[in-house]
Amino acid sequence: xxxxxxxxxxxxxxxxxxxxxxxxxxxxxxxxxxxxxxxxxxxxxxxxxxxxxxxxxxxxxxxxxxxxxxxxxxxxxxxxxxxxxxxxxxxxxxxxxxxxxxxxxxxxxxxxxxxxxxxxxxxxxxxxxxxxxxxxxxxxxxxxxxxxxxxxxxxxxxxxxxxxxxxxxxxxxxxxxxxxxxxxxxxxxxxxxxxxxxxxxxxxxxxxxxxxxxxxxxxxxxxxxxxxxxxxxxxxxxxxxxxxxxxxxxxxxxxxxxxxxxxxxxxxxxxxxxxxxxxxxxx
Numbered sequence: 001x002x003x004x005x006x007x008x009x010x011x012x013x014x015x016x017x018x019x020x021x022x023x024x025x026x027x028x029x030x031x032x033x034x035x036x037x038x039x040x041x042x043x044x045x046x047x048x049x050x051x052x053x054x055x056x057x058x059x060x061x062x063x064x065x066x067x068x069x070x071x072x073x074x075x076x077x078x079x080x081x082x083x084x085x086x087x088x089x090x091x092x093x094x095x096x097x098x099x100x101x102x103x104x105x106x107x108x109x110x111x112x113x114x115x116x117x118x119x120x121x122x123x124x125x126x127x128x129x130x131x132x133x134x135x136x137x138x139x140x141x142x143x144x145x146x147x148x149x150x151x152x153x154x155x156x157x158x159x160x161x162x163x164x165x166x167x168x169x170x171x172x173x174x175x176x177x178x179x180x181x182x183x184x185x186x187x188x189x190x191x192x193x194x195x196x197x198x199x200x201x202x203x204x205x206x207x208x209x210x211x212x213x214x215x216x217x218x219x220x221x222x223x224x225x226x227x228x229x230x231x232x233x234x235x236x237x238x239x240x241x242x243x244x245x246x247x248x249x250x251x252x253x254x255x256x257x258x259x260x261x262x263x264x265x266x267x268x269x270x271x272x273x274x275x276x277x278x279x280x281x282x283x
Contacts, residue, residue, distance in 0.1 A: 003235045004106020004143045004183040005256070007079045007113060011052040013061055014043070048261035052078040080116055087120045094122050100133070102126045106183045106235060107145040107154040126181065130168055136272055137230070138178045140168035145184035145236055146217040149201055162219040175227035177273060180249075185216040185234035186224055189244040191253040192216025192237050224249050230275055231268060241280070250275055257282075 043053040126141035185191035194215040195203035232251035241255025254264040
């Protein structure tokens, strides 16, 4: 299960010069690179940090500066190409196996990626569905979250989020054996601790550092407390790695350090009516 916020937020122009070199500025450093290993290594580092390398030339770059509205089209192209490479890799690795692979968009992800995921014959987008995992455990999923200051594509009011959750949980056969794969963590559980922001969207500070506050969903918490599933899988608040019990439910947030090129994950072994073991992992 890949649990959301799977697309990057920036692209880095790499400009081909008339002498055959390539120039760019990345993380405050200017580069002049030769084609081949130098260029390939930087493109790899850019992608590993969750960004996209955009190969261009001086004329096209100036046209983009003159018409910033073209940025969204470039983003869509770069994201689509990256997603298709990821899906092709999954097809290659999972073909002929019984492994189920789910990729769930998060609140940061634009809606066009749902169509890209739907192209795959192997990977499943579980958004809004009740999915039978193994004949015993069901899973319900949503990448929508309560409203954030950034008004992301899948930010919605709590009332609407509750309706989406209710539509899935109302048809669960056995909620106590289910998995709630909700991108947004439950409210006030340490899995949703984020910096408070001022009117300029900058962190509020105290003498000891940023002032933290819960930013999760009350609707998600209410649903978990009501149905007590085996497991709650969450993300959204990248800096709040950990687990938190809500009654019998183990809620987890593996955290995220994608800008450092680190993949954070979580493994769980399920018995029929309980979690036998779980482990946080990274790579």
